[in-house]
Amino acid sequence: MSTAKRPVDLLTGWPSPSLLPPAQLEAAAHTVLSxxxxxxxxxxxxxxxxxxxxxxxxxxxxxxxxxxxxxxxxxxxxxxxxxxxxxxxxxxxxxxxxxxxxxxxxxxxxxxxxxxxxxxxxxxxxxxxxxxxxxxxxxxxxxxxxxxxxxxxxxxxxxxxxxxxxxxxxxxxxxxxxxxxxxxxxxxxxxxxxxxxxxxxxxxxxxxxxxxxxxxxxxxxxxxxxxxxxxxxxxxxxxxxxxxxxxxxxxxxxxxxxxxxxxxxxxxxxxxxxxxxxxxxxxxxxxxxxxxxxxxxxxxxxxxxxxxxxxxxGDLDEHITGKLLPAYAKRYRRMMQAVQTRLFPLGVTVPQPDKEVAGGYFIWLTLPKELDGEEIRRRAQEEEELTICSGAQSRVQGDEADEAKQFNHNLRLCFAYADFDVLDEGVERLARVVKASLKK
CATH class of the missing domain: 3.40.640.10 (Type I PLP-dependent aspartate aminotransferase-like (Major domain))
Structure with a gap:
């Protein structure tokens, strides 16, 4: 029996396919074209x-x-x-x-x-x-x-x-x-x-x-x-x-x-x-x-x-408040709970941890100083079938004057695109890579 892991994508910053509104767009198109x-x-x-x-x-x-x-x-x-x-x-x-x-x-x-x-x-x-x-x-x-x-x-x-x-x-x-x-x-x-x-x-x-x-x-x-x-x-x-x-x-x-x-x-x-x-x-x-x-x-x-x-x-407001916000809030909280449980004990931190309002698509992680984000990204892909974004990808192109702006110790996780049931699993895989890297 194969033991291959299913791929998990926490890189892609797109809306989840399950949260798109084809029915509402179809109704709007019918009105316009009829x-x-x-x-x-x-x-x-x-x-x-x-x-x-x-x-x-x-x-x-x-x-x-x-x-x-x-x-x-x-x-x-x-x-x-x-x-x-x-x-x-x-x-x-x-x-x-x-x-x-x-x-x-x-x-x-x-x-x-x-x-x-x-x-x-x-x-x-x-x-x-x-x-x-x-x-x-x-x-x-x-x-x-x-x-x-x-x-x-x-x-x-x-x-x-x-x-x-x-x-x-x-x-x-x-x-x-x-x-x-x-x-x-x-x-x-x-x-x-x-x-x-x-x-x-x-x-x-x-x-x-x-x-x-x-x-x-x-x-x-x-x-x-x-x-x-x-x-x-x-x-x-x-x-x-x-x-x-x-x-x-x-x-x-x-x-x-x-x-x-x-x-x-x-x-x-x-x-x-x-x-x-x-x-x-x-x-x-x-x-x-x-x-x-x-x-x-x-x-x-x-x-x-x-x-x-x-x-x-009113279809757009209903889509946002009735579908997107409950779904994304649930996804964010699921991933944050996994980050707090599995990554915080390893020395990983997030910015503004005590903020009252959350939103958007992403969670930004800061790794312990001895770890390199690009190396963690590569190992996560090779060892865990986990796709993530390293912080170095988010630097300003051509501005290399300050090492602090290179984000070599950061990672970005997206909770919007992947299926809800793999968010915790994706963070668990990342935690294994971080833990193994700390032991080196």
Whole structure:
């Protein structure tokens, strides 16, 4: 009889196939494609800013969840082809690869973003900013962004060099700051409100645009494993784009200094390739004029019409609160219990262990200093048929100045994709590898 282990995947950061909503999408598609008026709209080129009914629906939906001081207006919303595509469009529109000094990335970072940034001409100028207990080391950022600005002034880099000014991109930012402030990928950390306010003030001082991936915000639940509660209908933290909207009297220019990058990939399905950006009306409109959107209108227009139906019928909210949140909360608690039971005794730790609210997809582990994360990853694959992500994969590409930002003693586990019944088994396999490595 074979003794081969079944493979366990705790690497893939995708929604679990069992939690996708094909029935709701089918119903939305039927509505759109059976109504001649909706069909004509859905199958034509869309407006640059995106399908207006969806923009209006998203504005109301976000207002209900985040509860900002004022209602979010549809002119703050621009439909995108998903979070990754939207970052590329932002960089194409609002940066200059010579004039824009650096892209500052909270580290560890969503590593696939590095190639998008590199493609826009910032190879070698992506700089990692370490996390601290509040989510970002603000003193580190302030110090190094000041040095970068002084260098640009000394070199006479005072005007955009390669980008022609047009009405939709009258402003070119000197710096870009990239973060996943809520349930960060990969660390799972939540940036404090104090840090968010400090970050906005720095962005205003140095003419930076903060791009935040807010794709996990609605996937939140109480962290405690002792509670059965899994549904939290209101955001636990204001977004940075909301902070920029109100802090110290509001933005210092009509462009603002923050943009929220949203996506339906984690709450409907990544195959939809549909998302949105929220920013000042001026920036949202300018973003819609990016050449790839201006050529044929907003991307994913057909799916945008379908998702609009899911929002207005309540199917999307029901899917999130009735299916995703209970399932992901149960998965998170199952994995955390296994981590606490099997890995904590071996000296493994997690950031923000006493947090009240958890969410997202990932648990970030710090190994004992004598262990190498990449070696543990390799042994887990070879000896235990366990696929995980080493921390080194989450470093900022090209920023190798500080060993502390290489994350050689970290691992990332995803609890969202694998079947629920293998989460404990996967952590048990990892514990065997860690224990054996400590004995060496």
């Amino acid at each position: 109504n001649p008026d909706l069909t004509r709209e859905a199958l034509r080129y869309g407006e640059d800013e995106g399908y207006l009914p969806l923009r209006e629906a998203i504005a109301g939906w976000l207002t209900k969840f985040y509860e900002p001081k004022e209602t979010i207006s549809y002119d703050r919303i621009c439909i995108s082809g998903g979070a990754s595509q939207n970052i590329a469009c932002v960089l194409q529109t609002f940066t200059d690869p010579v004039y824009t000094r650096n892209v500052w990335m909270v580290a560890p970072t969503y590593f696939r973003c590095c190639r998008i940034i590199d493609d826009s001409g910032f190879g070698g100028r992506m700089k990692g900013v370490p996390e601290d207990e509040e989510g970002i080391d603000i003193d580190y950022l302030a110090s190094f962004i000041e040095l970068s600005e002084n260098k640009a002034i000394d070199e006479g880099n005072l005007e955009p060099k390669l980008k022609t000014k047009y009405p939709w991109r009258e402003h070119t930012y000197k710096h870009i700051i990239y973060a996943v402030p809520t349930f960060a990928n990969p660390s799972g950390k939540v940036m404090s409100l104090r840090r968010r306010e400090q970050l906005v003030r720095i962005a205003r001082k140095y003419d930076a645009l903060i791009i935040t991936d807010d794709v996990y915000d609605m996937l939140q639940w109480p962290a405690a494993t002792s509670t059965d509660k899994s549904v939290m209908a209101k955001s636990a933290m204001p977004r940075i784009v909301d902070v920029d909207r109100y802090l110290d009297g509001g933005p210092t220019s009509e462009w603002g200094n923050a943009m929220s990058n949203g996506s339906f990939s984690k709450i409907v399905g990544p195959g939809c390739r549909t998302g949105w950006a929220e920013a000042s009306p001026k920036l949202a409109w300018g973003l819609s004029q990016c050449g790839s959107s201006r050529s044929g209108g907003a991307p994913s227009h057909l799916v945008a019409c379908m998702i609009h139906q899911m929002i207005i019928t």
